[in-house]
Amino acid sequence: MVSTRTRPRGERGPLASAGLHAGLLLAVAISLFPVVWLVLTSLKPRDSWLSAELQLFNDSSLDNYTRVLTATQFPQWLLNSVLTAGLTMVLGVFLAATTGYAVSRFRFPGHRSVMWLLLITQMFPVAILIVPLYNLMAGLGLLNQIPGLVIAYMTIAVPFCAWMMKSYFDTVPIEIDQAGMVDGLTPFGVFWRVVLPLARPGIAVTAFYCFMTAWGEVGYATVFMSQEDKRTLGVGLQQFIGQHWSDWGLMTASAVLIAIPAGAVFLLVQRHLITGLTAGATKS
């Protein structure tokens, strides 16, 4: 029932609604435009991306996709990337959650140093100091190894995710933990069975973040994975664009193909985002 004087929460005047939609549509247009152009370019013949005329379509075909899938090592790269990103996601979420929880709940000696250490690792301009890192990886025998790369990605993804998870855990009322303790659960039990399920939105964001970090990273992957059959998508794709030549057909087609799994992970994770959302809504 909509009363004439006060609208219940969640209802808006038609003008406000129109404004909201207009704002979001504009944002969507900006965020989509380059992506749409990417897709359109991927459908054009290989050299027409740089052409004097502005055209939406130009002999559209799936040729570039066929070439990517059959004439390059794309499937191998995809497999490597899926393994790397998947492992990074699972391990990253787990480590970030435990660390975030420990720091959020327990005032153990050193808990503040932990947060600081995590923060400092993010300040380190790794691009400049890649050589000692390479030597270290070489010394540990982790070059050209997917686990090695996953470990390297942990250093990028986990600090942020741990911070993020700490923030989420901070918003989960402590009474819930106490109730769990009263029920006889160990601290790990409380974390695993009670608090973790409640932090689903945070985990969703963290998982997506970990996945995307590993999925789109090229710096480490280029240096650490020089063997051809160990390359990830990001490294492989760089073969299509050189200094004095470029195959935009292959590049754009594989970029589109790369974005699809990322989108799939997002859709998967998004369901949990919505679950968190509706949980909040039903509470009211």
Added chain:
Amino acid sequence: MRRNLPAAAAVAAFVLALSACGGGGETPAPAASVSDPSKVSGELTWWDTTRPESEGPTFQALIKEFQAKYPQVKVNYVNVPSDQAQNQFQTAAQAGTGAPDVIRSEVAWTSQFASLGYLQPLDGSRAVDKPEDFLPGPLSSTKFNGKTYAVPQVTDTLALIYNKRLLKEAGHEEPPKTIAELKQTALDVKAKTGVAGLALNVDSYFLLPFMYGEGGDLLDVANKKIVVNSPANVKAMETVSDLISSGAAPKPATTESYANAMTALKEGKAAMIYNGPWALSEIYQGKEFKDKANLGIAPVPAGSVKAAAPTGGWNLAIYAGSKNIPAAYEFVRFMTTVEAQAKIAKEISLLPTRTSAYANPDVEGNSDVAVFKPIMDTAVPRPWIPEGGQLFQPLLEGYQSLVGGKSGPADMLKKVDEQYRGIMKDWS
């Protein structure tokens, strides 16, 4: 960290000096393999820097032939983009792990890698076959401190590449031979056909023909002098400036400059560009050159002193830390034979480095290679010094500011000169 004692360092240097006196290539392994080279065995990794799709297959085919001849050697072909190979090789080579056995090294990288101790000296080894047969320009790029560290694989230089139809419409049957003619031709093209006469590529390497043309250079290696800020070079920069301000060349973009100039030529939006043989396969895909005969290739126009362009190209070098040096020797030898070079020239139009290869019917039959052969005679070897690679960025920044109107010719060279003095500290 690991700091060797001075004494240990001295001993090491002494040992190094001794082995140098003995002449390279006296390592026992290759000597043993000379008896029957086809018996060498092992696994090799080769970092190739060619375009994986258009050029890679030719090299892969050569590897197959090599493996048929040396059945006990397995070659792992790895394609590394040319703009990353140098950096990646340096990282891997210094660590001692992950570096390839053989690398396709750009001519300018070779002396740098050699100075850092990353490359195996090749004098007298099986890798170098008939060194006197190589063209002197490319061969000079393989030397460092009097020793040979690589074998020339392919060579190239810049040429004037033009659209014959557009030049004809502008009333020019012949390509311009001097910068003055270049300007006039470009202006005529613009006036008669409405498209741009010359498309410039804002890149240091492409600036060198103008400098060489006026008798200028970046360095005087023999006298350890920085000569970039010379009257000749000022004149060259004024020439470039004048080409733009007179309208002979439209003001070029400074980013994507190369791609834009290429596109302009391919689409018939510009009549002439400077470029090398590596660009031909891409140019032939352009709509103006469906009929290959429409493409003209001529030596770069002469300045007031001469017509000259820089020597480019690629060498094959062996990582000193390779576990399979005998096999690597055989591989490098195999890849630089007249037959291999002829196959490369025939299939992908890259220019051979062996004089005798140009007499091979396969090479003679390739019209692009045939056209470039006389142009190669005007190519000027660049200063092959370890710091060579650092010289381009200051010059590029200068070129960009010149094109952007931020600084004049003399001004710009002065700045480049200052930066060079920061790089080459003990040069005058």
Added chain:
Amino acid sequence: MAVSTGRSSGGPAAGESARGRSHRDYRPGRLRRSIATHWYAWAMVAPVLAVMLVLIGWPLIRGVYLSLTDATEANIGRTIGVNVIPSTYEFVGLDNYLQILTSSLFWDKLLWTVVWTAVCVGLHYGIGLGLAVMLNRRLRFRSVYRVLLILPWAVPAFVAAFIWRYLYNSDYGVINGFLKLAGIGGVGWLDDPTTAKIAVIAVNVWIGVPFMMVALLGGLQSIPAELYEAAEVDGAGPWQRFRAITLPGLRQVSGTVLLLGTIWTFNMFPIIFLVTRGGPGSETEILVTYAFREAFTGIRNYSGSAAWGVIILAMLIVLAVGYRRTLRSQGDPW
């Protein structure tokens, strides 16, 4: 760093640490007690710390050491096959730092890096928050909007950089194509220092907003709806609700994403490197890309690059400490 032992934070730990506190007087058993009380907390953070300390700690220590020497690729001793390079680098004290800090280029680059960071993070946060608030309402097509707005995140950064470079192309780019259709002449986006700076900021904002939006959306969803209802009953308008409930509710998340966003943007290597290569000239070069080029072209300057790294690290630590002080003075616990 401050180490708080047994400070009560309430919750399950409250029970634990209360017990801990009551036993505090047993001096000899204190360490053991501490281990007994906190071992699971340490166990939970140990794997992460171990990886971080090895992978970041070692290069950092090595970097600090190298930054005090004149080490380059040519004078660090090594033996590669038949080649023996003697080790001839020396300890030079703070020379590298002095050289960097006294060059006018450093201060130029620092200024631009600060501008770049402030503008990028400001826009990331402002736009991200705006979109998150819009998406946090009941709205038709909400999930569609959300998916579409997050899409840029799914495009790997280096691909995005190449797309944008193409969009910006002065002769054949799509943006100039539209400008020309509209009858306005094209702009050499990446050829002029000012437009190039705007261009790289735009790319970074495009890439960074989805992340900010998702993070803040997650934060918004954890704010109980009851609070808004109560406020509405009390007659608070939308702006008041936003200030009194939304912003404080987002404080935890905001604190994290703003600080980390600042750190990341400060060191954002790929965007600048791939979109403009630092050009025109070196106008768009931020500290980290400039340092990379200085140290990594030709024969690598290990000591110089390490000094750059340490300087950047030091600046960010100062920033983080200041930021933390501010948050703390506003009553945030960490």
